[in-house]
Amino acid sequence: MxxxxxxxxxxxxxxxxxxxxxxxxxxxxxxxxxxxxxxTLEIKVFTxxxxxxxxxxxxxxxxxxxxxxxxPFDLFIYQVENHTRSxxxxxxxxxxxxxxxxxHLNFVDYGAESFLNSPWTKVLPELMQTDINWPSRSNKYLPxxxxxxxxxxxxxxxxFTNPQNLSEFKRxxxxxxxxxxxxxxxxxxxxxxxxxxxxQFVTTFELASTAKPTIAERMPQLLKALQASPAWKLNWLIExxxxxxxxxxINEFQVESQVILTFGRTVKNWEKTLARSSVASHLxxxxxxxPCPYLGISMASxxxxxxxxxxxxxxxxxxxxxxIAPGVGETETLIVLLKEFVSNSELxxxxxxxxxxxxxxxxxxxxTELSNLIYSNLSQYQNFYANWQExxxxxxxxxxxxxxxxxxxxxxxxxxxxxxxxxxxxxxxELGWI
Amino acid sequence: xxxxxxLGVKVPYTSGGMEVLVRDLLRELKSRGHNADxxxxxxxxxxxxxxxxxxxxxxxxxxSTLGAVKTDLVIATKFPNYFAKHTKKSxxxxxxxxxxxxxxxxxxxxxxxxxxxxxxxxxxxxxxxQCLAEADYLAGISANVVERLNHYxxxxxxxxxxxxxxxxxxxNAPAEEYILSVGRLxxxxxxxxxxxxxxxxxxxxxxxxxGLPDEPGIMDYYQNEIAKHHLQDRVEFLGxxxxxxxxxxxxxxxxxYYAPYNEDYGYVTLEAMASGKPVLTANxxxxxxxxxxxxxxxxxxxxxxxxxxxGMNRFVEDKDRAKQLGLNGLAWIDQSGLNSxxxxxxxxxxxxxxxxx
Numbered sequence: 001m002x003x004x005x006x007x008x009x010x011x012x013x014x015x016x017x018x019x020x021x022x023x024x025x026x027x028x029x030x031x032x033x034x035x036x037x038x039x040t041l042e043i044k045v046f047t048x049x050x051x052x053x054x055x056x057x058x059x060x061x062x063x064x065x066x067x068x069x070x071x072p073f074d075l076f077i078y079q080v081e082n083h084t085r086s087x088x089x090x091x092x093x094x095x096x097x098x099x100x101x102x103x104h105l106n107f108v109d110y111g112a113e114s115f116l117n118s119p120w121t122k123v124l125p126e127l128m129q130t131d132i133n134w135p136s137r138s139n140k141y142l143p144x145x146x147x148x149x150x151x152x153x154x155x156x157x158x159x160f161t162n163p164q165n166l167s168e169f170k171r172x173x174x175x176x177x178x179x180x181x182x183x184x185x186x187x188x189x190x191x192x193x194x195x196x197x198x199x200q201f202v203t204t205f206e207l208a209s210t211a212k213p214t215i216a217e218r219m220p221q222l223l224k225a226l227q228a229s230p231a232w233k234l235n236w237l238i239e240x241x242x243x244x245x246x247x248x249x250i251n252e253f254q255v256e257s258q259v260i261l262t263f264g265r266t267v268k269n270w271e272k273t274l275a276r277s278s279v280a281s282h283l284x285x286x287x288x289x290x291p292c293p294y295l296g297i298s299m300a301s302x303x304x305x306x307x308x309x310x311x312x313x314x315x316x317x318x319x320x321x322x323x324i325a326p327g328v329g330e331t332e333t334l335i336v337l338l339k340e341f342v343s344n345s346e347l348x349x350x351x352x353x354x355x356x357x358x359x360x361x362x363x364x365x366x367x368t369e370l371s372n373l374i375y376s377n378l379s380q381y382q383n384f385y386a387n388w389q390e391x392x393x394x395x396x397x398x399x400x401x402x403x404x405x406x407x408x409x410x411x412x413x414x415x416x417x418x419x420x421x422x423x424x425x426x427x428x429x430e431l432g433w434i
Numbered sequence: 435x436x437x438x439x440x441l442g443v444k445v446p447y448t449s450g451g452m453e454v455l456v457r458d459l460l461r462e463l464k465s466r467g468h469n470a471d472x473x474x475x476x477x478x479x480x481x482x483x484x485x486x487x488x489x490x491x492x493x494x495x496x497x498s499t500l501g502a503v504k505t506d507l508v509i510a511t512k513f514p515n516y517f518a519k520h521t522k523k524s525x526x527x528x529x530x531x532x533x534x535x536x537x538x539x540x541x542x543x544x545x546x547x548x549x550x551x552x553x554x555x556x557x558x559x560x561x562x563x564q565c566l567a568e569a570d571y572l573a574g575i576s577a578n579v580v581e582r583l584n585h586y587x588x589x590x591x592x593x594x595x596x597x598x599x600x601x602x603x604x605x606n607a608p609a610e611e612y613i614l615s616v617g618r619l620x621x622x623x624x625x626x627x628x629x630x631x632x633x634x635x636x637x638x639x640x641x642x643x644x645g646l647p648d649e650p651g652i653m654d655y656y657q658n659e660i661a662k663h664h665l666q667d668r669v670e671f672l673g674x675x676x677x678x679x680x681x682x683x684x685x686x687x688x689x690x691y692y693a694p695y696n697e698d699y700g701y702v703t704l705e706a707m708a709s710g711k712p713v714l715t716a717n718x719x720x721x722x723x724x725x726x727x728x729x730x731x732x733x734x735x736x737x738x739x740x741x742x743x744x745g746m747n748r749f750v751e752d753k754d755r756a757k758q759l760g761l762n763g764l765a766w767i768d769q770s771g772l773n774s775x776x777x778x779x780x781x782x783x784x785x786x787x788x789x790x791x
Contacts, residue, residue, distance in 0.1 A: 050585045062535065062538060063586070065552070065555075065556055066556070066559060069556075088539065091538075094546075095547055112539035113540060114538070114541070114546055115539070115546055118546050118547050118548070119546065119547075120547065123549060137481065137548075154547075392549055392552070392553065394549075395552070396550075396557075399483055399486075399553045399554055399557075402483050402550070403483050403486050403487055406481070406487060423494065424487055424490040424494060426494070427490035427493040427494050428486070428490060430493065431493065431557075431560075431561045431565075432560065432564075433486065433557050433561065
């Protein structure tokens with residue numbers, strides 16, 4: 001694989017869902033990083049839409065293979081997450097593997113349906129072989145998961161925006177994964193956020209939350225604590241589709257007068273919600289979800305953070321967030337904490353989280369980190385793509401052999417002049433298939 | 435008068451809109467004095483790699499002279515017959531091999547990430563580009579088909595809507611208490627959604643299904659749904675019916691259900707309109723959306739049993755409204771020309787390569 005002769009920039013095929021009202025994590029990630037990365041990398045964006053992607057050179061993802069054949073990319077970059085908008089990336093990373101940014105590693109579904117019958121467990125061990133043992137085409141495969149085994153297997157290099165998932169990947173990743181065959185270490189890459197220049201401190205007793213109205217995101221516990229804390233209000237940002245569930249919970253805890261619902265879980269709306277709140281709640285007790293990018297935005301806005309003492313937050317210093325252990329005593333701890341903020345509002349003027357966000361979540365830093373990683377591993381990526389090209393060539397040859405054999409079997413008993421070699425081979429050559 | 439070969443594709447033991455289109459095209463060419471004939475090679479998608487050979491077969495045939503008659507023009511219609519080579523080639527595209535395009539990654543496609551599947555996909559896509567681009571005239575049967583060509587192959591084409599198959603025979607009659615579903619019985623036509631919706635629809639309303647099974651196991655699946663929801667007395671499978679019976683079934687229906695996934699065109703929609711009946715379709719049904727207008731001549735709903743069931747109930751509960759929507763559809767189709775001839779333009783465009791040196 002070669003970089004474009006007209007440019008010294010590394011050529012990247014960047015997969016991202018097209019922009020939508022219902023913002024997926026991948027969309028946010030792309031929106032934060034692409035403007036910075038495109039200064040040093042030559043990026044072509046591939047989406048699940050035919051619409052242009054902002055001002056970037058962009059195309060529908062099903063044209064990526066042909067685009068790669070015409071002018072090879074140095075690296076394919078995918079993002080995967082627990083969202084149906086991620087299906088096309090999950091599908092395509094098996095066609096041409098690349099660097100995969102995992103926002104989640106556990107999925108509630110298996111992805112694009114025709115990929116349920118993926119032979120990846122049989123194919124990947126053959127990657128470095130010279131004499132490839134192709135599995136029978138009639139084999140049927142049962143999907144493994146919904147844990148992202150297939151996606152982890154195909155990742156040339158795996159990056160995780162949730163460190164909890166990195167640990168899980170290291171623990172359970174299969175030995176034949178592409179990343180292990182090419183010695184490319186999995187890494188944590190924090191979810192990028194924009195760090196505001198000015199911090200507006202708010203000391204009103206208003207909480208902000210972007211939790212789904214579920215037990216996993218601890219809303220029953222938070223609303224119960226709110227019920228016992230009449231001085232507090234909750235600015236709750238949800239999707240409109242969650243309205244009924246949210247209202248049922250509000251009704252259950254009789255906190256109608258304390259909760260203001262707003263709709264559209266987007267970065268912009270979260271920033272607006274935070275602007276009038278002093279405390280951001282990021283309670284979460286789930287292996288499926290992750291608190292970013294909203295947690296990072298809350299920290300960058302210098303809010304007081306309360307979060308579950310579970311998973312993602314394990315990596316945070318104790319003095320940075322108020323960690324609440326999920327389970328027995330959780331609501332009581334929240335009540336005590338809210339009471340303490342009322343009695344000592346100085347606690348709401350909290351600067352440390354801003355500094356932490358600046359050091360860990362700044363989009364400029366993360367773009368640099370990603371860019372450095374790409375440049376430093378470029379030769380390994382090139383090795384892989386050279387290998388993959390050869391491997392794909394073997395696959396094509398195996399296909400042609402099967403196709404010729406299909407016809408030859410039908411022609412058994414006929415003269416050799418009716419064999420595939422003496423008939424359709426000519427058309428295959430003319431069509432550029434061989 | 436020209437010697438014209440129309441290329442069809444024969445999927446053994448099945449019949450659908452494609453056969454209607456080719457038969458009608460041939461009739462219209464002959465009625466204008468052309469020496470036209472049809473060539474159809476058998477086509478099967480199993481095993482999927484065999485489609486390369488089938489495409490190459492079309493490529494291998496020398497169409498320039500057949501039976502000592504010089505062919506002036508070849509009109510191709512569908513994958514893989516547009517792989518045919520000729521000095522004058524028109525393509526009136528019904529569809530490409532959709533599993534590598536709009537159906538890729540859906541439950542209606544069988545391409546996985548097996549590198550041999552990917553090689554197959556890539557080979558067809560590249561050859562499609564070549565074989566379609568070499569056409570002297572390129573059209574699609576709907577805006578949906580033309581849009582796919584533009585999106586996936588960056589090829590420009592004209593839209594030529596095929597006129598209705600039984601022009602002048604459709605009529606409107608008072609509605610009886612049944613919903614009509616017409617089409618091949620296979621997953622992509624989504625008759626199962628209507629079956630699953632039927633328990634929501636008022637009990638006096640029945641479902642009449644015209645069409646033959648076109649997928650292994652599909653009838654077992656339908657029968658299972660029927661048994662599960664105790665719908666034995668409400669669902670009637672009519673199989674293939676005569677043209678006359680079909681016209682009568684349309685005329686007397688309360689409404690027509692037609693909600694396939696991303697349909698190319700869909701004669702059924704237009705036949706329902708020509709019969710003055712409202713159509714219920716889905717917002718991802720593709721070609722049908724070029725004709726069905728929500729609340730004007732039908733309903734466009736989400737592709738799930740709840741939305742379909744409640745949509746159908748609107749027709750049941752307000753029959754005057756249902757009738758009005760149907761009549762709006764009739765007025766539209768009369769105005770469109772699709773219910774009259776419409777063939778003159780099509781023939782003129784398809785034969786346009788003959789006017790070029």
